[in-house]
Amino acid sequence: MLIYHPAFDANHCLYRIVSILHSANKTGVSWSLLRLLDFYYLFPAQLKEISPWPSQISKYKRLLKNIPQQYEDINNSPRVFYDLEKFQKTAVLELIAKGIVSKESFEADKLCLVDDALPPSFIAYMKSDEFFNKDEFKIITEALPMVGLNGPQGLKKRSGLMEYIYDA
Template identity: 60%
Template sequence: MLIYHPAYDANHCLYRLLAILQATTEASITWDQLRVLDYYYLFPSQLKNIKPWPSNIKDFKIKLKSIPDQFEDINNPARVLYDLQVFQKTAALELIAKGIISKAEFESGMLKLNSDLLPGGYVELIGNDCFLKSDAFEVITRALPKVEFNGDSGLKKRSGLMEYIYDIK
């Protein structure tokens, strides 16, 4: 039996990364941050597992109640994020090759979207996507980029998705 999941669909990954980058244009996003945001895009109910919830985005915590629980049972979220890296990297490299993501910015660890090169069909598609208007997507793209990412109180530690003890302070 074949079971489809968007996590392992390269084209869906392109769409997700573009949607996240387009929604976070005012924030500077690192590669690792984008990977974590993409994970939460795929598994929005996992937002409820961020502990402790960051105080600087406490106003967004109420929005977690509207996020339905997921069907998947994720025993090892860090492993799932690790497995996603292949698809995420491939999608990012394709976007760099097309000039949609700045190669120079990517090489310096940051991601910058060149919105002028986005196809019109994509812009129309994104305008009709219900998830991009949801509370979950708002938390992912408006709240999480405001949270410190590295260190003892960063999103890496709070989410449990990435190693944080070797972060430079």
Template identity: 35%
Template sequence: MLIYHPAYDAYHCVFRALLITDSVRVLEVAKLRILDFFLCFPAELRRIRLPKEHSHARNMAQGLRNQYHGPVSMKQTFRDMEHIQLAAFRTLAASRLVDTAELSSGLVRRTSTAMPQDVAQRLAEAMANNEQVVSYLTKKLAEVPLLGIDGLKHRTGLMEHRYDIA
């Protein structure tokens, strides 16, 4: 039996990455992967250790549910998504929507390449339909540093943080 899930769809990942980088123009590949994970599984925000000033997000997350089934294991699902996410980011670079040189050095930087009108319209619709979650991810969670103690890797538990140089 085949079961579809957007977490494992490279084209859906491209779309989610565009949705995130539309607001956050430059960010680390690892941070984009984490934000993408929570865009795909917004209800999982309640399972992470958020900064105290993000208490409203915990309340928001209590009312959220994942559109498709949630992950059995956040860490395993995050690891399973890695190759799809990296392929999606390379696709964005090949389309000149992301700077290729910066991607190879670990940063995702949106270029000024114009978005096709139909894609821009679908992004606007997706933003309107998920405004609360996308806004939190791109305006608040994206501001949390990635590395070190209390960094995004540490707070989410999705990536190893002990050897970070912060």
């Protein structure tokens, strides 16, 4: 039996990354942060596992209760996060090659969309996606980018998905 999951679908990865970059910080998102945001896009129930919840986004904590439990069981979320990287990297490189993500920003460890690279019809399509209007997406694209990524108080440690000890 073949079971589909969007985590390992290259086209779905392209869509997720464009969606995140379009909705998140317009000045750019670092590679590490994009990887985290993409993971939470795929597995929004994992947002409840961020501990302790960052105080600077405490107003978003009440939205966690609206997130339904996931149907799949993730026994080793850091491993799933690690396995996603090759799909994410391939998708970003393809978006750079197509001129949708800025190569210059990528080289400066910031990923941002090229102005006017997305047709208005595609932007309208993304905005019609029901996930765009959910609390999960709001937390992923509005709240999490406001939290620092590095160090003992950063998202790397709080999520448990990335190594943070050697951050500068």
